[in-house]
Amino acid sequence: MARKRLGRQTVKLQHPPSIISTATTVGPKEGEGPLSHYFDVVLTDDLCGENSWELSESKMLRETIKSAIQKADKNIVEIEYLLSGDLLNQLMAASFAARDLDIPFLGLYGACSTMTESLSIGAMLIDGGYANYVAAATSSHFSSAERQFRFPLELGNQRSLTAQWTVTGAGAAILAANGSGPYISHVTTGKVIDLGIKDVNNMGAAMAPAAADTITAHFEDTGFKPEDYDLIVTGDLGAIGKEIAEEIVLDKGYNITKVFNDCGLLIFDNKTQDTHAGGSGCGCSASVFCSYIFKEMINKKLNKVLLISTGALLSSTSALQGQSIPSIAHAVTITNILKH
Amino acid sequence: MARKRLGRQTVKLQHPPSIISTATTVGPKEGEGPLSHYFDVVLTDDLCGENSWELSESKMLRETIKSAIQKADKNIVEIEYLLSGDLLNQLMAASFAARDLDIPFLGLYGACSTMTESLSIGAMLIDGGYANYVAAATSSHFSSAERQFRFPLELGNQRSLTAQWTVTGAGAAILAANGSGPYISHVTTGKVIDLGIKDVNNMGAAMAPAAADTITAHFEDTGFKPEDYDLIVTGDLGAIGKEIAEEIVLDKGYNITKVFNDCGLLIFDNKTQDTHAGGSGCGCSASVFCSYIFKEMINKKLNKVLLISTGALLSSTSALQGQSIPSIAHAVTITNILKH
Structure with missing residues (x-):
């Protein structure tokens, strides 16, 4: 077994990298939600001054990455890797953002699991000695996602009650070899x-088994228990997926109910904001982690968090071809306290 | 500077991982080309027994990965990461292949640069101590790519002379912490x-500056010279892009002419196979590296190779919105001889 591995799916970082800064930008609707005062920038116009939603999303991502670098008191040339991706075909948001950033770029696709995929690889690249500073970032945009995956917005289609609302938002985190935490352990x-x-209108149910599988693997590989965490938070299972995941994990012998939540339920007030099963999109766990969760960790209100971003790996082609929805979830432990 | 870094874009691996096996599958047209006898499997039917080209591509990728694992004399459970991606929206080929493989999966998107992106991250994960065995794999399929990026094949559109022919092919490599080479250094x-x-029909010209930038950065970061290599080979610049890249690199002070080639020119006989500027697609550098180049390295006919897979990060949406084509190229040094 490789020297840093715990079990089949987990690695323990020997010199856990610090998350030294984060930044977020969200759309108007997200800015009206319960986490409003945690976000750095709330757009008043979801076109962001651009000519298309795709370019708007890309600009939002690029500016959020630049802001995180600035908040870390670093220059772009000090960032050794940009790890990023998004929901758009061929990662249009991330590819076009990277074009203006002059940072070695590794494009990732994990659908809405991209935030933890980028944090995972970023943490290993730093702990492995390949970089001192890495940017991990992702975004989604309600309007660019709707028209790519579902229907033209102009149709005004009625949305299913199991459907989720793609978050317009971007989150970026700067990881560093040296820092005072929070650490990725x-x-x-x-x-x-x-x-x-x-059912492409029930992504939560599709992703729940993947989330449960990763959470269970995490406990089995590490020996951690649910009560070791202040918060176990999935990316965008929404109300339906969260309930299913909780139940599957309970069946496997772990009761996470007391500390379990979902970024898709945190970002909107589903009762007043008409978001049905909750928020979704790469930008969901990205903007919730990089605002609310990160700030509560800095304030020591949360000290140990398991973040599990969750991705539905369907395409509109696979759906039209009658295929089911493969899903994935990647988890990272983020902690203020390192045990030596 | 992190302890394994050479300059802005390059890392030197301390314990260079070995490529212990490779496998390839290609389509009928690739099987009629000059590298025919180097491929493991040549399909007689590019639908591969499936109902759609997308599912065919996914099956081709999955079976190629399984074959590489088998050739390495390993079981699927011994492979700690699968690093893969493809050209299809939301990585349909790789996501659906991973579904049947039960290996922790990191989805990558670098367009046709995915082979070296996966080898790069795979090599760092092994050298960093996170894994003993990693699978790096990618694919493309002429028919699934044409209909996604260009026109329905049924239209029988005339192709521009600058256009390239997307390779139907998959390549997979198994990287290991211990082995007798070839090594990724x-x-x-x-x-x-x-x-x-x-011009979406002139990808070679779009990608050439990215390839030249990475090749130049490689020389500057490492101190290597063109003559240190037996072969410097880009992914899919084709005839036009290769010439442009060669010239830009020469302008920067490096004459690579004697050892420079392109996988897109190696895989087809452009005179007789009507492939215009040459082959392209993730599967181009994947199938050429995992067959011809790897076998020539095992036979010691090539001892040090710089492989630079090249990706055009456009989408059909970005093209329709009048955007230019951002491009990227990732390089890995693959060598039989390690200097200590």
Whole structure:
């Protein structure tokens, strides 16, 4: 077994990298939600001064990355890798953002699991000695996602009650070899799980088994228990997926109910904001982690968090071809306290 | 500076991982080309027994990964990460392949640069101590790419002379912490470069500046010279892009002419196979590296190779919105001889 591995899916970082800064930008609707005062920038116009939603998303991502670098008191040339991706075909938001950033770029696609995928690889690149500073970032945009995956917004289609609302938001984190925390101490990489759900308006149910699989693997690999965490938080399972995941994890012998939440439920007030099953999109766990969770960790209100971003790996082609929805979830342990 | 870094874009691996096996599958047309006898499997039907080209591509990728694992005399459970991606929206080929493989999966998108992106991250994960065995793999398929990026094949559109032919092919490599080579000794990660080319039928010209930038960065970071290499080979610049890249690199003070080639020119006989500027696609550098180049390295006919897979990060949406084509290239040094 490689020297840093714990079990099949988890590695323990020997010199856990610090998250030295984060930044977020969200859209108007997200800015009206319960986490409003945690975000750095709330757009008043979701076109962000651009001519298309795709370019708007890319600009939002780029400016959020630049802001995180600035908040870390670093220059762009000091950042050794940019790890990023988004939901758009061929990562249009991330690729176009990277074009203006002059940072060695590794494009990732994990659908809405991209925030923890980028944190995972970033943490290993730093702990492995390949970089001192890495940017991990992702975004999503309600309007660019709707038209790519679902229907033209102009149709005004009625949304299913199991449907989720793609978050317009970007989050970026700067990871560093040296810092005073919060630290990334463990990385649990997900496997692709597909239990046969085909309903593209019920992503939460499709992703729940993948989330549960990764959470269970994390406990088994590390020996951690649910009560070791102040918060276990999935990316965008929403109300339906969260309940399913909780139940599957309980079946495996771990009761996470007391500390379990979902970024898709935190970002919107589903009762007043008409977001049905909750928020979704790469930008969901990115903007919630990089604002609320990170700030509560800095304030020591949260000291140990398991963040599990969750991705539904469907495409509009696979859906039209009648395929079910493969899903994945990647988890990272983020902690203020390192035990030596 | 992090302890394994050479300059801005390159890292030197302290315990260079070995490539212990490779496998390839290609389509009928690739099987009629000059590298025919180097491929493991040549399909007689590019649908591969499936109902769609996308599912065919995914099956080809999955079976190629399984074959590489088998050739390495390993079981699937011994492979700690699968690093893979492809050209299809939301990585349909790789996501669906990973679903059947039960290996922790990190999805990558670098367009046609994915082979070296996966080798790069895989090599760092092994050298960093996070894994003993990693699979790096990618694919492309002429028919799934044409209909996603260009026109329905049924239209029978005339192709521009600058256009390239997407390779139907998959390549997979198994990297290991211990082995007798060929070794991955250096990794140079590309930046996104865009000089303003908008012609989606001239990808070679769009990608050439990115390839030249990475090759030049590699020489500057490592101190290597063109004559240190037996072969410097780009992914899929084709005839036009290769010439441009060669010239830009020469302008920067490095004459690579004697050892420079391109996988897109190696895989087809452009005179008789009507492939215009040459082959392209993730599967181009993947299938050429995992067959011809790897076997020639095992036979010691090639001892030090710089492989630079090249990716055009456009989407059909970005093209329709009048955007130029951002491009990227990642390079890895693969060598039989390690200097200590």
